Amino acid sequence: MSGIRTALWTMVMLLVVGCTSSPGRQNSAEVSPEKALEAYTQLGLQYLRVGDLASAKDALQRAVEIDDEYAGTYNALGLTFQIEQEYKLAEQNFRRAVSLEPETASFHNNFGAFLYAQGRYSEACTELERATEDPFYIQRAQSFENLGRCFRMIQRPDAAQHAFERTLRLSPNRPVALLELTAIHLEAGRLQEARQYFDMFSQLIDSRQVEHSAQSLWLGIQLARQGGSSTRGATFALLLKNLFPQSAEFANYKESLQ
Known part of the structure; x- marks a missing residue:
């Protein structure tokens, strides 16, 4: 894990440092808060993918310190706490993400999947339906499939059929x-x-x-x-x-x- 951690920190340092080049300032560098925010959030997600939850939370907390209204960070924290089975914290962060960026389909999909896993099917269907509304969402087929399964759980076969048919039209x-x-x-x-x-x-x-x-x-x-x-x-x-x-x-x- 130490080798992976070193590689990921190298990546984030390359991302957060924005080099400015001009005739008199060839070696100058300054940290861009926007780049740092995105980099720490992506770093947290990378740690999450390799199962290093402690480092994921550390990176994501650094992102929150830079900007406490960046929805992507709260979405990543929701995923992290979900894996840790800290369900109350996961829900708080998912809700924060969708409230800050209500038009982002992936946040609704992740929150909906979380609610589905908790057995809260009616709420899950609402979130998953929001995720399917974005025609440019790259995971839209998956969202329709998730929505169909959700409708099945609340005994809405016609709605489920429609969702699964939409899934197959896309994929x-x-x-x-x-x-x-x-x-x-x-x-x-x-x-x-x-x-x-x-x-x-x-x-x-x-x-x-x-x-x-x-x-x-x-x-x-x-x-x-x-x-x-x-x-x-x-x-x-x-x-x-x-x-x-x-x-x-x-x-x-x-x-x-x-």
């Missing part, structure tokens, strides 16, 4: 959206639509882009039963038993045999 090969749409249509008795989405997921399996999950195998079993394909269903059941014996899906499968 056609997202396995979570494909499986969730399979489940939504299967639960509604729309077998043809369910099979279409499951077949799209199966193509990802065949091309080794993804692997089966407990959810995908249980969905495959149910669709095989509906289609009269006992051999395929048995294959899925064996995989479910061997790969995910402790899963809720395997428990549902065993219950369905009784």
